[in-house]
Amino acid sequence: MARLISRYFEGFMSQVQRKAVALVSGGLDSMLAVRVIQEQGIHVEGINFYTGFCVEGHTHAIRKKDQGKDKRNNALWVAEQLGIKLHIIDIVEEYKDVLLNPKHGYGANMNPCLDCKIFMVHKALEWADQHGFDFIITGEVVGQRPMSQRKDTMPVVARESGAQDRLLRPLCAKNLPPTLPEREGWVDRDKLYDFSGRTRKPQMALAAQFGFSDYASPAGGCCFLTDEAYSRKLVDLWQARGKREYEMDDIMLLKVGRHIRPAPHYKLIVGREEGENNFLEGYRKIYIHLRPISHTGPLVLLDGEASEEDLVLAARITARYSKGHTAEQVTVQVTTLDGVSRELVVAPLSPDELKPEWHL
């Protein structure tokens, strides 16, 4: 009798629709990982995390010259190609601790890649548990990234995220110990892959096999924190404020305009074109701002505190980036935080006076 019940239970279990949640970045690897698991009859849904540092979309949305470009969100596009639901999660606030206090340190710039991956897998695990999903998949490949996708760090992600053996990397699973879905027979390990290293050829061959001809530029580059110039501006922000913290507005503004710091206690954010000027307009009420009125020119935000002397220099820099940069005098309107505006008539700063080290 017990045997019969056991066989009935096994039969029942074999019919359970297993479910996996996939970290979907919008790149090729996670797209392939999802399809590999779908092919094995697993129900897959995608999860995509928004940290605020995502490159895609923002600069296109801000810059006027880019506004005609295709602005598709690649994570959504990938989900649609795969026929899966996608859940986009705002982790901007929680991500601060990842960036400010990375246990495993930073990569070449301010990118805390290993802590970031651990955090995202942990969040995916929480989501999976809340929604009755059995395991987590990612598009990670052993040896592909210098920090988070190494043979020695991939187990760290599984362990420290709490996912343990519920984390399956379909593209390189054969290079790693069998995970729970493989051991339980939910997925067939023989139909998983053994990709490794930085080469993209196996992924491209698999993409061709699945009939994927259109996919986003693969392998990274989606996060501003891997960008040297952005990281430099972020570190400058912390140094100037004397504390390592940021708000959403800060990280957005670091993506926009020319950043010029003539003195430790203030910097200028100079719009480079109409789209950026329009974007900076939204911050006029919370920053001292300048704009030339005798000539066409940029909107300039002043971040910090400024003396009268500083305001004159800021006005001269503003004039320097106006159409009147070769004129003898440019009239610049300065508006302080109390909303009061006044005009300063200044000589545009000459190229020699604008010190290279002021540029962030």
Added chain:
Amino acid sequence: MARHQLDARRLLCPMPVIRTQNRVAELQAGDVLEVTCTDPGALNDIPAWCRINGHKVLGSRREGNEVIIEVEVGDGA
């Protein structure tokens, strides 16, 4: 069926999608949510999000610098 409004102005994608997603989760099937955005990328992203998650875009229009998208909440299937 009820009509609802969502102000997603001055947010850059994907925030308008995230706000739409979170608001839709609180609504009933058949309800209509009118989302107002200033990032024109929302014209691509919100309909894409609706298609993959079983909701329907009833229409979208531009009014000056704003885009307005009407979403009918699906049954979650």
